[in-house]
Amino acid sequence: MNYAADGEDVLLTGVTDFSLRDTLLCGQCFRWQELAPDVFSGIVDARPMTVEQQADTLRFRRCTVREFERLWMDYFDLSRDYKALKRRFSEDAVLSTAIRFAPGLRVLRQPAWETLCSFIISQNNNIKRIKGIIARLCEQFGQPIHGQGCEPAYSFPDAAVLARLSEQELAPLRAGWRAAYLLDAAKKVTLGTVALDALYTDPIDLARASLRQIKGVGPKVADCVLLYGFARTEAFPLDVWMKRVMERYYPDGLPACATGHPGLAQQYLFHYIRCCEELARPVLKKEKIAAVG
DNA sequence: ATCCAGGTTGTCC
DNA sequence: GGACAACATGGA
Numbered sequence: 001m002n003y004a005a006d007g008e009d010v011l012l013t014g015v016t017d018f019s020l021r022d023t024l025l026c027g028q029c030f031r032w033q034e035l036a037p038d039v040f041s042g043i044v045d046a047r048p049m050t051v052e053q054q055a056d057t058l059r060f061r062r063c064t065v066r067e068f069e070r071l072w073m074d075y076f077d078l079s080r081d082y083k084a085l086k087r088r089f090s091e092d093a094v095l096s097t098a099i100r101f102a103p104g105l106r107v108l109r110q111p112a113w114e115t116l117c118s119f120i121i122s123q124n125n126n127i128k129r130i131k132g133i134i135a136r137l138c139e140q141f142g143q144p145i146h147g148q149g150c151e152p153a154y155s156f157p158d159a160a161v162l163a164r165l166s167e168q169e170l171a172p173l174r175a176g177w178r179a180a181y182l183l184d185a186a187k188k189v190t191l192g193t194v195a196l197d198a199l200y201t202d203p204i205d206l207a208r209a210s211l212r213q214i215k216g217v218g219p220k221v222a223d224c225v226l227l228y229g230f231a232r233t234e235a236f237p238l239d240v241w242m243k244r245v246m247e248r249y250y251p252d253g254l255p256a257c258a259t260g261h262p263g264l265a266q267q268y269l270f271h272y273i274r275c276c277e278e279l280a281r282p283v284l285k286k287e288k289i290a291a292v293g
Numbered sequence: 294a295t296c297c298a299g300g301t302t303g304t305c306c
Numbered sequence: 307g308g309a310c311a312a313c314a315t316g317g318a
Contacts, residue, residue: 027299119299126298129316176314181301218301239299270299 001078003068010068012058017082019104020053026271028228029108030118030131031138031156043138044075045111046155048145077106077231089265092255098272107267108228112196113189114156115229116211119221120181136173141165162186181216188214199226204234223263233261245269 003012024032024040032042039052049072050061060068073079086103090096110118117137122130134156141161142154163186170179188194194214199207204226211222219238226235236254238246246253258265 122298123300124298124313125300125315126317129298133315174315177301177312178314216301220300224299237299241299274299 003065005065006059008062010060010063010065010072012060012068012078013056015053015056015058015078017086017104018053018058018076018078018106019102020051020058022102022104022271023076023106023108026102026105026267027127027274028267029110030127030134031114043145043153043155045071046143046145047071048153074109077109080106082106085261085264088257089268091257094249095255095258095265095268098268101272101275102268105267105271107231107233107264109231110228111156112199112225112229113159116185116189116196116214116217116225117156117162117182119224119228120185120214120216121175121178122224123178123216123218123221125178133173133175133178137175140172159186159189163190178216181214184215185217199230199232204232207232208235227263227266233263236262236266239270241270241274242266245273 001012001014001016003010005011020038020040021034024042025034029042031044032040034040035050036052038054039050041048041050043049047067049063051072052059052061060072063072086099090099118130118134121133125133138154138156141157143157145153145155162182165183165186167179167183170182173179175182185194189196194210199210202210207226207230208219208222211217211225212219217225223235223237226232227237236242254262254265
Protein backbone atom coordinates (compact mmCIF):
# COMPACT_ATOMS: atom_id res chain seq x y z
CA MET A 1 0.00 0.00 0.00
CA ASN A 2 1.40 3.39 -1.10
CA TYR A 3 0.02 6.86 -1.05
CA ALA A 4 1.08 10.06 -2.76
CA ALA A 5 -0.28 13.39 -3.88
CA ASP A 6 -1.86 13.32 -7.34
CA GLY A 7 -2.72 16.84 -8.38
CA GLU A 8 -5.20 18.09 -5.79
CA ASP A 9 -5.90 14.54 -4.60
CA VAL A 10 -4.25 11.83 -2.59
CA LEU A 11 -4.01 8.53 -4.39
CA LEU A 12 -3.68 5.34 -2.42
CA THR A 13 -2.53 2.36 -4.46
CA GLY A 14 -2.13 -1.33 -3.77
CA VAL A 15 -5.08 -1.35 -1.38
CA THR A 16 -6.10 -4.89 -0.51
CA ASP A 17 -8.85 -6.29 1.69
CA PHE A 18 -10.82 -3.10 1.26
CA SER A 19 -14.26 -2.36 -0.16
CA LEU A 20 -15.42 1.22 0.14
CA ARG A 21 -18.99 0.21 -0.63
CA ASP A 22 -19.27 -2.61 1.87
CA THR A 23 -17.50 -0.60 4.54
CA LEU A 24 -19.65 2.52 4.18
CA LEU A 25 -22.99 0.81 3.52
CA CYS A 26 -22.94 -1.91 6.17
CA GLY A 27 -24.69 0.11 8.87
CA GLN A 28 -21.77 1.23 11.01
CA CYS A 29 -21.86 4.84 9.77
CA PHE A 30 -24.70 7.09 8.70
CA ARG A 31 -23.32 10.19 7.02
CA TRP A 32 -21.91 8.92 3.72
CA GLN A 33 -23.76 9.20 0.47
CA GLU A 34 -23.04 7.23 -2.69
CA LEU A 35 -22.82 9.78 -5.54
CA ALA A 36 -22.04 7.18 -8.19
CA PRO A 37 -20.96 3.54 -8.02
CA ASP A 38 -17.97 3.41 -5.65
CA VAL A 39 -17.91 7.20 -5.21
CA PHE A 40 -18.90 8.46 -1.77
CA SER A 41 -19.10 11.85 -0.14
CA GLY A 42 -19.30 12.44 3.57
CA ILE A 43 -18.17 14.59 6.46
CA VAL A 44 -15.85 13.48 9.24
CA ASP A 45 -14.57 15.80 11.95
CA ALA A 46 -16.07 18.76 10.11
CA ARG A 47 -14.05 17.81 7.05
CA PRO A 48 -16.05 17.14 3.87
CA MET A 49 -14.57 14.51 1.58
CA THR A 50 -15.28 12.65 -1.61
CA VAL A 51 -13.60 9.26 -1.93
CA GLU A 52 -13.71 6.87 -4.82
CA GLN A 53 -12.45 3.35 -5.30
CA GLN A 54 -11.30 1.74 -8.52
CA ALA A 55 -10.08 -1.81 -7.97
CA ASP A 56 -7.05 -1.53 -5.69
CA THR A 57 -6.80 2.27 -5.68
CA LEU A 58 -8.53 4.84 -3.52
CA ARG A 59 -8.72 8.50 -4.50
CA PHE A 60 -9.29 11.14 -1.83
CA ARG A 61 -10.43 14.21 -3.73
CA ARG A 62 -8.96 17.59 -2.85
CA CYS A 63 -6.93 16.24 0.00
CA THR A 64 -3.38 16.85 1.17
CA VAL A 65 -1.02 14.08 2.21
CA ARG A 66 -0.91 15.67 5.63
CA GLU A 67 -4.70 15.47 6.00
CA PHE A 68 -4.74 11.94 4.69
CA GLU A 69 -2.25 10.88 7.32
CA ARG A 70 -3.94 12.81 10.10
CA LEU A 71 -7.53 11.80 9.40
CA TRP A 72 -8.36 9.33 6.66
CA MET A 73 -5.68 6.72 7.28
CA ASP A 74 -7.04 6.31 10.76
CA TYR A 75 -10.72 6.65 9.88
CA PHE A 76 -10.63 3.82 7.36
CA ASP A 77 -8.47 1.66 9.64
CA LEU A 78 -5.85 1.40 6.89
CA SER A 79 -3.01 0.41 9.21
CA ARG A 80 -4.57 -2.78 10.48
CA ASP A 81 -3.44 -6.08 8.96
CA TYR A 82 -6.80 -7.43 7.80
CA LYS A 83 -5.17 -10.16 5.77
CA ALA A 84 -3.70 -11.82 8.83
CA LEU A 85 -6.88 -11.26 10.78
CA LYS A 86 -9.05 -12.84 8.10
CA ARG A 87 -6.70 -15.78 7.76
CA ARG A 88 -7.13 -16.51 11.44
CA PHE A 89 -10.91 -15.96 11.44
CA SER A 90 -11.24 -18.28 8.45
CA GLU A 91 -10.31 -21.28 10.57
CA ASP A 92 -14.00 -21.25 11.42
CA ALA A 93 -16.31 -22.36 8.61
CA VAL A 94 -19.11 -19.85 9.19
CA LEU A 95 -16.73 -16.92 9.61
CA SER A 96 -14.91 -18.05 6.52
CA THR A 97 -18.15 -17.92 4.53
CA ALA A 98 -19.02 -14.51 5.93
CA ILE A 99 -15.56 -13.18 5.03
CA ARG A 100 -15.75 -14.56 1.50
CA PHE A 101 -19.12 -12.82 1.15
CA ALA A 102 -17.59 -9.39 1.92
CA PRO A 103 -13.80 -9.67 2.05
CA GLY A 104 -13.31 -5.91 1.93
CA LEU A 105 -15.31 -5.04 5.02
CA ARG A 106 -13.57 -2.87 7.61
CA VAL A 107 -14.45 -1.37 10.96
CA LEU A 108 -14.22 2.40 10.83
CA ARG A 109 -12.69 4.55 13.56
CA GLN A 110 -15.33 7.24 13.80
CA PRO A 111 -15.39 10.38 15.94
CA ALA A 112 -16.41 9.40 19.46
CA TRP A 113 -19.17 11.89 20.22
CA GLU A 114 -20.81 11.47 16.83
CA THR A 115 -20.72 7.70 17.25
CA LEU A 116 -22.31 7.92 20.67
CA CYS A 117 -25.19 10.00 19.34
CA SER A 118 -25.59 7.89 16.23
CA PHE A 119 -26.02 4.66 18.13
CA ILE A 120 -28.33 6.21 20.72
CA ILE A 121 -30.49 7.18 17.75
CA SER A 122 -30.13 3.71 16.24
CA GLN A 123 -32.02 1.90 18.97
CA ASN A 124 -35.22 0.19 17.81
CA ASN A 125 -34.90 2.12 14.56
CA ASN A 126 -34.03 1.42 10.94
CA ILE A 127 -30.98 2.62 9.06
CA LYS A 128 -32.83 4.87 6.65
CA ARG A 129 -34.54 6.76 9.44
CA ILE A 130 -31.36 6.89 11.52
CA LYS A 131 -29.66 8.66 8.62
CA GLY A 132 -32.53 11.12 8.32
CA ILE A 133 -32.48 12.03 12.01
CA ILE A 134 -28.70 12.51 11.97
CA ALA A 135 -28.88 14.63 8.82
CA ARG A 136 -31.49 16.90 10.44
CA LEU A 137 -29.42 17.06 13.63
CA CYS A 138 -26.42 18.35 11.67
CA GLU A 139 -28.44 20.76 9.52
CA GLN A 140 -30.18 22.25 12.53
CA PHE A 141 -27.35 22.47 15.01
CA GLY A 142 -24.05 21.85 13.22
CA GLN A 143 -21.73 24.43 11.68
CA PRO A 144 -22.14 25.12 7.96
CA ILE A 145 -19.05 24.13 6.01
CA HIS A 146 -18.29 24.89 2.39
CA GLY A 147 -18.34 21.40 0.99
CA GLN A 148 -16.74 19.96 -2.10
CA GLY A 149 -19.93 20.11 -4.11
CA CYS A 150 -22.39 22.99 -4.32
CA GLU A 151 -24.70 21.76 -1.56
CA PRO A 152 -24.07 23.17 1.89
CA ALA A 153 -22.49 20.73 4.30
CA TYR A 154 -22.79 20.70 8.07
CA SER A 155 -20.53 19.48 10.84
CA PHE A 156 -21.82 17.19 13.55
CA PRO A 157 -22.90 19.46 16.44
CA ASP A 158 -20.70 19.51 19.54
CA ALA A 159 -21.94 18.09 22.81
CA ALA A 160 -21.82 21.55 24.37
CA VAL A 161 -24.20 22.87 21.71
CA LEU A 162 -26.74 20.10 22.27
CA ALA A 163 -26.41 20.36 26.05
CA ARG A 164 -28.02 23.83 25.93
CA LEU A 165 -31.09 22.66 24.03
CA SER A 166 -34.47 21.50 25.26
CA GLU A 167 -36.44 18.46 24.20
CA GLN A 168 -38.81 20.80 22.39
CA GLU A 169 -36.00 22.26 20.36
CA LEU A 170 -35.04 18.77 19.26
CA ALA A 171 -38.60 17.99 18.14
CA PRO A 172 -37.90 18.83 14.46
CA LEU A 173 -35.47 15.91 14.38
CA ARG A 174 -38.43 13.53 14.83
CA ALA A 175 -36.23 11.30 16.94
CA GLY A 176 -39.07 10.24 19.25
CA TRP A 177 -38.12 9.33 22.80
CA ARG A 178 -34.43 9.27 21.82
CA ALA A 179 -34.33 13.09 21.98
CA ALA A 180 -34.24 12.94 25.79
CA TYR A 181 -31.42 10.40 25.59
CA LEU A 182 -29.39 12.70 23.33
CA LEU A 183 -29.76 15.55 25.78
CA ASP A 184 -28.67 13.36 28.67
CA ALA A 185 -25.62 12.25 26.69
CA ALA A 186 -24.77 15.85 25.79
CA LYS A 187 -24.98 16.97 29.42
CA LYS A 188 -22.95 14.10 30.83
CA VAL A 189 -20.24 14.46 28.20
CA THR A 190 -20.09 18.25 28.58
CA LEU A 191 -19.93 18.05 32.37
CA GLY A 192 -17.32 15.30 32.23
CA THR A 193 -19.51 12.79 34.05
CA VAL A 194 -18.66 10.60 31.07
CA ALA A 195 -15.08 11.31 30.00
CA LEU A 196 -14.92 10.13 26.40
CA ASP A 197 -11.12 10.38 26.15
CA ALA A 198 -10.68 7.76 28.84
CA LEU A 199 -12.67 5.23 26.86
CA TYR A 200 -9.82 4.63 24.41
CA THR A 201 -7.74 3.02 27.13
CA ASP A 202 -9.96 2.13 30.10
CA PRO A 203 -10.49 -1.58 30.78
CA ILE A 204 -13.40 -2.57 28.57
CA ASP A 205 -15.89 -3.21 31.36
CA LEU A 206 -15.09 0.12 32.99
CA ALA A 207 -15.59 1.81 29.62
CA ARG A 208 -18.93 0.05 29.22
CA ALA A 209 -20.07 1.08 32.69
CA SER A 210 -19.04 4.67 32.03
CA LEU A 211 -21.12 4.88 28.85
CA ARG A 212 -24.07 3.19 30.48
CA GLN A 213 -24.48 6.06 32.92
CA ILE A 214 -26.15 7.78 29.99
CA LYS A 215 -29.89 7.21 29.70
CA GLY A 216 -30.64 5.23 26.59
CA VAL A 217 -27.24 3.55 26.51
CA GLY A 218 -27.64 -0.14 27.23
CA PRO A 219 -25.28 -3.04 26.52
CA LYS A 220 -25.72 -3.03 22.75
CA VAL A 221 -25.35 0.70 22.19
CA ALA A 222 -22.36 0.85 24.55
CA ASP A 223 -20.56 -1.85 22.59
CA CYS A 224 -21.35 -0.22 19.24
CA VAL A 225 -19.91 3.06 20.50
CA LEU A 226 -16.79 1.36 21.84
CA LEU A 227 -16.26 -0.62 18.65
CA TYR A 228 -17.02 2.03 16.02
CA GLY A 229 -16.02 5.13 17.95
CA PHE A 230 -13.01 3.90 19.90
CA ALA A 231 -11.77 0.93 17.85
CA ARG A 232 -12.30 -1.28 20.89
CA THR A 233 -12.42 -4.58 19.01
CA GLU A 234 -13.03 -6.48 22.27
CA ALA A 235 -16.52 -4.97 22.22
CA PHE A 236 -19.19 -7.23 20.75
CA PRO A 237 -22.51 -5.59 19.90
CA LEU A 238 -25.34 -8.10 20.20
CA ASP A 239 -28.31 -6.80 18.23
CA VAL A 240 -31.26 -8.75 16.86
CA TRP A 241 -29.23 -9.94 13.87
CA MET A 242 -26.24 -11.09 15.88
CA LYS A 243 -28.55 -12.85 18.31
CA ARG A 244 -29.86 -14.86 15.36
CA VAL A 245 -26.28 -15.63 14.30
CA MET A 246 -25.33 -16.80 17.77
CA GLU A 247 -28.47 -18.88 18.15
CA ARG A 248 -28.08 -20.50 14.77
CA TYR A 249 -24.34 -21.00 14.43
CA TYR A 250 -22.65 -20.51 17.78
CA PRO A 251 -24.86 -21.78 20.62
CA ASP A 252 -21.71 -22.32 22.69
CA GLY A 253 -20.17 -18.94 21.90
CA LEU A 254 -17.79 -17.58 19.28
CA PRO A 255 -15.03 -19.89 18.06
CA ALA A 256 -11.53 -19.63 19.53
CA CYS A 257 -10.12 -18.03 16.38
CA ALA A 258 -12.22 -14.93 17.09
CA THR A 259 -10.85 -14.29 20.57
CA GLY A 260 -9.20 -10.94 21.01
CA HIS A 261 -11.24 -9.21 18.31
CA PRO A 262 -14.83 -10.42 18.57
CA GLY A 263 -16.03 -7.02 17.36
CA LEU A 264 -14.30 -7.50 14.02
CA ALA A 265 -15.71 -11.01 13.67
CA GLN A 266 -19.11 -9.52 14.46
CA GLN A 267 -18.73 -7.13 11.54
CA TYR A 268 -18.39 -9.89 8.95
CA LEU A 269 -21.12 -12.02 10.52
CA PHE A 270 -23.55 -9.13 10.89
CA HIS A 271 -23.15 -8.04 7.29
CA TYR A 272 -23.43 -11.57 5.99
CA ILE A 273 -26.55 -12.51 7.91
CA ARG A 274 -28.26 -9.20 7.17
CA CYS A 275 -27.66 -9.50 3.45
CA CYS A 276 -28.79 -13.12 3.37
CA GLU A 277 -31.78 -12.49 5.54
CA GLU A 278 -33.82 -15.37 4.24
CA LEU A 279 -31.40 -17.58 6.14
CA ALA A 280 -32.09 -15.74 9.35
CA ARG A 281 -35.73 -14.80 9.43
CA PRO A 282 -37.93 -16.90 11.64
CA VAL A 283 -39.86 -19.33 9.47
CA LEU A 284 -43.31 -18.48 10.74
CA LYS A 285 -44.74 -16.05 13.23
CA LYS A 286 -46.70 -17.25 16.24
CA GLU A 287 -50.04 -15.99 14.89
CA LYS A 288 -49.54 -17.68 11.57
CA ILE A 289 -48.55 -20.91 13.22
CA ALA A 290 -51.71 -20.68 15.33
CA ALA A 291 -53.82 -19.89 12.26
CA VAL A 292 -52.40 -22.82 10.35
CA GLY A 293 -53.22 -24.87 13.40
C1' DA B 294 -54.23 -2.26 9.88
C1' DT B 295 -50.31 -4.53 11.89
C1' DC B 296 -45.49 -5.42 12.09
C1' DC B 297 -40.83 -4.13 12.16
C1' DA B 298 -36.58 -1.44 12.68
C1' DG B 299 -28.42 -2.44 14.65
C1' DG B 300 -32.89 -1.48 22.23
C1' DT B 301 -33.58 0.57 26.70
C1' DT B 302 -36.25 1.65 30.60
C1' DG B 303 -39.25 0.81 34.31
C1' DT B 304 -41.81 -2.50 36.72
C1' DC B 305 -43.20 -6.67 37.87
C1' DC B 306 -41.74 -11.29 40.11
C1' DG C 307 -31.18 -12.20 38.05
C1' DG C 308 -35.34 -12.89 33.80
C1' DA C 309 -39.91 -11.48 31.55
C1' DC C 310 -42.67 -8.02 29.47
C1' DA C 311 -45.06 -3.83 27.95
C1' DA C 312 -44.19 0.86 26.51
C1' DC C 313 -41.70 4.15 24.04
C1' DA C 314 -41.90 7.94 18.57
C1' DT C 315 -41.62 7.65 14.04
C1' DG C 316 -42.17 6.02 9.28
C1' DG C 317 -41.93 2.45 5.69
C1' DA C 318 -43.68 -2.03 4.03
